[in-house]
Amino acid sequence: MQDFETTAIHIIPSYALHLSTVFTETGVDPRRDTKLKIAFLGAEPHSENMRRKIEAFYGFKGFNSYGLSEMNGPGMAFECPEQNGMHIWEDNYIIEIIDPVTLQRVPEGEEGELIATTILREGMPILRYRTKDLTRIIPGPCPCGRTHRRIERITGRTDDMMILKGVNIFPIQIEKRLMEIPGVGINFLIVLDRENYNDQMTVKVEVQREFFGGDLHQLEVLRRRIVDELRSDILITPKVDLVEPDSLPKSEGKAVRVVDNRKD
Numbered sequence: 373m374q375d376f377e378t379t380a381i382h383i384i385p386s387y388a389l390h391l392s393t394v395f396t397e398t399g400v401d402p403r404r405d406t407k408l409k410i411a412f413l414g415a416e417p418h419s420e421n422m423r424r425k426i427e428a429f430y431g432f433k434g435f436n437s438y439g440l441s442e443m444n445g446p447g448m449a450f451e452c453p454e455q456n457g458m459h460i461w462e463d464n465y466i467i468e469i470i471d472p473v474t475l476q477r478v479p480e481g482e483e484g485e486l487i488a489t490t491i492l493r494e495g496m497p498i499l500r501y502r503t504k505d506l507t508r509i510i511p512g513p514c515p516c517g518r519t520h521r522r523i524e525r526i527t528g529r530t531d532d533m534m535i536l537k538g539v540n541i542f543p544i545q546i547e548k549r550l551m552e553i554p555g556v557g558i559n560f561l562i563v564l565d566r567e568n569y570n571d572q573m574t575v576k577v578e579v580q581r582e583f584f585g586g587d588l589h590q591l592e593v594l595r596r597r598i599v600d601e602l603r604s605d606i607l608i609t610p611k612v613d614l615v616e617p618d619s620l621p622k623s624e625g626k627a628v629r630v631v632d633n634r635k636d
């Protein structure tokens with residue numbers, strides 16, 4: 373980035389956070405030492421707070437993007453300067469939102485699975501492709517003036533839903549809560565186990581360095597707060613382990629958020 377004086381990057385959000393630790397370790401401050409101005413963030417569900425964390429570290433504006441390899445790679449929908457939903461390139465794709473169980477279209481504004489059809493492709497047209505990605509159409513016009521409809525950030529995939537004690541939970545729900553809590557670092561991992569036919573969720577949470585060196589009482593207060601906040605959202609009491617910054621495994625591709633050790 374420094375050699376090429378890069379101003380814009382297109383990056384997976386978890387990798388942007390991983391890179392931030394590399395920047396810190398090598399003493400490079402992206403705000404001071406690079407020319408970065410803009411980033412496109414995409415390819416995995418991430419919360420608004422994670423976007424804000426990335427923006428704050430790099431000092432750029434981060435815009436969400438959406439796409440899938442089968443269609444066009446990243447290049448189906450992008451955010452405008454409003455940073456409030458991604459405009460679909462409707463001159464190139466027909467988008468529908470369906471109920472993944474009944475396969476019927478849902479009313480505009482309701483969440484469901486995104487279905488896409490290519491309009492301009494000749495070699496390999498794709499008709500009504502099931503993406504497994506969950507989102508909704510944001511009703512109404514965008515203040516930016518573009519007329520292509522917007523989709524909400526992806527909230528999960530139909531196949532990354534966890535079912536725990538009969539409750540449906542998406543990893544993004546956990547991330548959203550965690551990122552709102554001061555002291556929480558940039559990485560977390562959900563581990564599912566089954567003991568005596570009982571499902572157990574453990575959330576391993578990296579803590580910010582200044583917190584980790586602090587006193588044990590403060591850490592316990594943070595741990596309890598995380599348990600309480602998660603319970604109020606997912607209706608299950610998880611076990612929460614606080615771990616050192618940079619101690620959880622990092623992936624260079626899409627983040628692995630869930631390890632499921634349950635055996636049927």
Ligand SMILES: [Zn+2]
Pocket residue numbers: 452453454459514515516517518
């Ligand atoms: Zn717009």
